[in-house]
Amino acid sequence: MSLVQRSPAKSSLHLSDPNLSTSSEVASRNMKRKHPDCELFDAFSSFSAEIKKTLGDWRLDLSTNISHISENINNIRSDLDKLTAATSVIKNEMNELQTNQKELEKRVLTLESNQSSVNKNFTEIQSSTQFLASQNDDFIRKIAILESGKKNTDQTSDAVFILESKIDSLEQQARQCNLELSNVPEKRGENLLSLIESLGTLINLQIQQRDIISVHRVPHAQPDSTRPKNIVVKVSSRILRDNILSAFRLKKGVMANELGLSNNTKHKIYCNEHLTLSNKKLFRECREKAKKCEFKYVWVKHATILARESDHSPVVAIRSHKDLSKIKPRNAGH
Structure with missing residues (x-):
């Protein structure tokens, strides 16, 4: 086999020249770029300072605003406390007004009840007045006859007796709502209204003050009498008068000591029609x-x-x- 020869390797010196030249240029460029980096750093520092200053201003403003808000909250709390106190006073006044209103309503109801009783009594008085007027006319006519001498002595005597009887009957009719209490011990400064109320309680019959038209003691027919003066009570109706008499009789005797008027347990009080x-x-x-x-x-x-x-x-x-x-x-x- 034939051997293949390799081409000779290039000189290392020849290869290093371009590299050196390139490194020098890169270093030169890097040195030239340092100036823009410094400007950017300065701008960033300036920007950071402005931001810090702005944040400081904001922090100061926020602190001031928070102080104002806190002061306003304290003022609002103070106003709320005053409003709460005023509301409490108003509630107390409203409660008092409601109480007064209820009391007025009770008084109005009492007045209406009394007015009804007064109207009823007035009607009875009107009827009695008309009856008395008619009887008076009859008396005048009969007296005129007596004075004219048209009747003899016996007739005159009979007429006088009839007139006296009628007059007595009218007087008795005017007392149809009256009671007479006898043998009630007298006491200085006595309250006869309270005495009648206590008597009603004792005989188990409620007698209210509005049911009593009048109450008073009357003089004795004999001035030298040593017994207590009788008490005459006029009540609002004949029915009430009769009920009181019935309750008194059912009690079968009322003693003065039971009313706290005497220590004598045998001191008896009597109640009858007012004759x-x-x-x-x-x-x-x-x-x-x-x-x-x-x-x-x-x-x-x-x-x-x-x-x-x-x-x-x-x-x-x-x-x-x-x-x-x-x-x-x-x-x-x-």
């Missing part, structure tokens, strides 16, 4: 005769005096002195 003087006199005479004739019961109902000999005997009505003859001893008919 005229002539009817009181007739009632007293009727009781005296009934006691003698051993009658068991004598009482008054609707201004009429009634008597009964025993539980099974008939009731006798006593309207005049002539009727006292109806009360006889048990053996008088034998």
Whole structure:
């Protein structure tokens, strides 16, 4: 085989010249580029300084704004505290106004109730006034007849008696809502309204002040009497008067010490219809005769005096002195 010869290798000196030349140029270029890098660094530093300054200004402004906001928050809190205190005062005033309103409503209801009672009483008074006016005209006519002398003495006497009876009947009718309490001990500075209320409680019947038209003590028919003055009570209706009398009788006796008026346990208080003087006199005479004739019961109902000999005997009505003859001893008919 024939050997192939290789071409001779190139000189290393010849190869190194171009490389050296190239390295020199690169170094020269690198030295020339250092100037732009310095300018960029300076610009960046200047920009950084401006940013820092701007951030510092922003931080200062933010701190100032936060201080103002904090001050405003404190002011708002103070205003809220004042508003809360004012709201509390307003609530208290509103509660007080509501309480006053309720009290006014109660008073209005009471006034309306009293007004209704007054209207009813006024109507009753008007009716009584009309009746009295008609009766008065009748009296005037009969008195004119008496004065003219058209009747004889007996007729005149009868007419006078009739007139007196009618007058007494009218007086008694005017007292149809009245009660008379007797033997009630007197006390200086006494409150009769409270006394009547306490009496109602004692007999288990509620008596309110608005039900009492008037209450007062009356002088004795005999000035030298040592007994307490009687108490006359006018109530709002005849029904209430009758209910009080019934409750008093069911109690079967009220003692003065039960009302705190006396220490004497035997001091009894009496409650009756308010009679005229002539009817009181007739009632007293009727009781005296009934006691003698051993009658068991004598009482008054609707201004009429009634008597009964025993539980099974008939009731006798006593309207005049002539009727006292109806009360006889048990053996008088034998």
